[in-house]
Amino acid sequence: MPLHANAISSSTPPDPLPKLAALDxxxxxxxxxxxxxxxxxxxxxxxxxxxxxxxxxxxxxxxxxxxxxxxxxxxxxxxxxxxxxxxxxxxxxxxxxxxFGIWSIDVYPLVTGISMVISQSFFARRIWLVAPRFRLVVVVAGILCLAEIGFFLTGSVKAFIIPTFQQYEEFQWLVSAGSTMAVTADTLLTAVLIIVLHKSRTGIRRTDSMIDVMIMYAVNTGLLTGVFNLLSMLFVRAAH
Incomplete structure (x- = not known):
C-alpha cells in the first residue's frame, strides 16, 4: 500500500463543526x-x-x-x-x-430613527412655510417624530442592558412603536404636501406639469418611504 494512503487512513478525522441553527x-x-x-x-x-x-x-x-x-x-x-x-x-x-447582541445592532435603531426624523423635519418645515393653515398637522407630525425618536432611543438603551435576543423579545414593541410613529408622520406630511401642491394648479400647462413632477417627487420621497417602513414593521411582526 502506498505511504500516503497509510498516512491518510491513520490520520485522525477532523472534529465535526457544531450544528448551526437556520439563519434564513x-x-x-x-x-x-x-x-x-x-x-x-x-x-x-x-x-x-x-x-x-x-x-x-x-x-x-x-x-x-x-x-x-x-x-x-x-x-x-x-x-x-x-x-x-x-x-x-x-x-x-x-x-x-x-x-447575544453586539453594540452595532444595539445602537442601530437609534441611528435609523435620527435619520428618519431629520428627513421628516425637512418636509415639515416646507409645509410650515408654504401652507400656514396646515401648521396644526405639522405640530402633530412633530409630536409623532419626538415619540418616534423616544421609542427608538429606549429600544437602544434596553438592547445595551439586555444581553440576549430572546430576553429582548418582550421589548421588541418599542422598535415597532417607533416604526409606527414614523409611518404615521410620513403619511401625514406627504398627504398634506400633495394636497397643497394639487390646489396650487393654475390651469397653465407648463406650470401644472411642474406641479405634477413635484407631486410625483413627494410621493416617491415620502409615501413610498412610509410604505417600506410599514412593510418592514409587518415583516418583523410576522417573524415573531
Missing part, C-alpha cells in the same frame, strides 16, 4: 437587506454629490441637514456591515454567539 429568516434576511441598503446608499451618495454641485447657493441650514442625513446613512451602512461580519464571519461555527 434572521441573519440571512439581514444580509439580504444589507445588500439592498448598500445599493440605495450609493444612490444617496450620488444625490448628495449632485446636490452640492448643482445648488451651492442654498442656505447653511439646508446644507447642514443634507450633510447630517448623509452622515447618518453612512453610519447605518457601516453598522449593517459590522453586524453581518460579526455574526456571519467572525462568529462562524460559534452558535452561542448568535444569542
Amino acid at each position: 429568516n434572521t441573519f440571512g434576511a439581514l444580509l439580504l437587506g444589507t445588500y439592498g441598503s448598500l445599493l440605495l446608499f450609493g444612490l444617496t451618495a450620488h444625490q448628495t454629490y449632485r446636490y452640492f454641485h448643482l445648488y451651492p447657493q442654498d442656505g447653511r441650514i439646508l446644507k447642514s441637514l443634507v450633510t447630517t442625513v448623509m452622515i447618518a446613512e453612512t453610519l447605518t451602512s457601516i453598522f449593517c456591515m459590522h453586524i453581518c461580519y460579526h455574526y456571519l464571519v467572525k462568529s462562524y461555527s460559534k452558535p452561542q454567539a448568535l444569542q
Whole structure:
C-alpha cells in the first residue's frame, strides 16, 4: 500500500463543526437587506454629490441637514456591515454567539430613527412655510417624530442592558412603536404636501406639469418611504 494512503487512513478525522441553527429568516434576511441598503446608499451618495454641485447657493441650514442625513446613512451602512461580519464571519461555527447582541445592532435603531426624523423635519418645515393653515398637522407630525425618536432611543438603551435576543423579545414593541410613529408622520406630511401642491394648479400647462413632477417627487420621497417602513414593521411582526 502506498505511504500516503497509510498516512491518510491513520490520520485522525477532523472534529465535526457544531450544528448551526437556520439563519434564513434572521441573519440571512439581514444580509439580504444589507445588500439592498448598500445599493440605495450609493444612490444617496450620488444625490448628495449632485446636490452640492448643482445648488451651492442654498442656505447653511439646508446644507447642514443634507450633510447630517448623509452622515447618518453612512453610519447605518457601516453598522449593517459590522453586524453581518460579526455574526456571519467572525462568529462562524460559534452558535452561542448568535444569542447575544453586539453594540452595532444595539445602537442601530437609534441611528435609523435620527435619520428618519431629520428627513421628516425637512418636509415639515416646507409645509410650515408654504401652507400656514396646515401648521396644526405639522405640530402633530412633530409630536409623532419626538415619540418616534423616544421609542427608538429606549429600544437602544434596553438592547445595551439586555444581553440576549430572546430576553429582548418582550421589548421588541418599542422598535415597532417607533416604526409606527414614523409611518404615521410620513403619511401625514406627504398627504398634506400633495394636497397643497394639487390646489396650487393654475390651469397653465407648463406650470401644472411642474406641479405634477413635484407631486410625483413627494410621493416617491415620502409615501413610498412610509410604505417600506410599514412593510418592514409587518415583516418583523410576522417573524415573531
